[in-house]
Amino acid sequence: MTYTPLITGLFSLSLLAGCQSSQRAEVIRYDEFPSNYESNGPKNVADAQAAAGNRADATLRAAHFDGSTLNSLGQAKLASMLKSEKGNVHVAVYLDVPADTLTTRKAAVTGFLKDKGVEESQIALTDGANPNVGGTSASGLKALEKMGESKDAEGMSSSKTTVK
16 A cells, blocks of 8 residues: 555645645834934944044145035034034144145135035145144054064063064
C-alpha cells in the first residue's frame, strides 16, 4: 500500500493552514520617521564641533570664493561660525586671499554676514591668515616622539615612535 497521496495531501494541508495568520503584518508608515528638523544628538554634537573649529580657524581662502563672490563652501563656513550656544555675535574673519581681490571679497563676506543678521559693528575682517592657528604636523610628531621617549625612560611604555 502506498502512502504517497496521503502524505502529499497532509503536507499540502499543513502548508495552507500554516500560511494563514490571525495577525496582520505591521505596515511601515513613512510619516513616523523623524524629520530632519527634529533633535538628533550625534548630529548636534558634530555640528557644535564643526562650528567651534570654524570659529577657531576663522580663515577664508581662495577656495571659499568664486571670483569675488562667496561660494557654497565659504557660505557654509560662515554660517557654521555663526552657530553659538553662548549668543556670541561678534564675528572675526581672516581673509587669506590675494591682495588684488581683497576689497571685493571683504564686501562679499560683509554682505553675507549682514544678510544673516550680523551688524557691521560686530564684524571684524583681517587681512591674511589667522596667526593663532597653524603649525606643521612635524612639530606635533616631534612632541609625540619626546613623549614616547619619556615613557620609555620611566618604564611605562615599550613602544617607540620614530619620526624621520
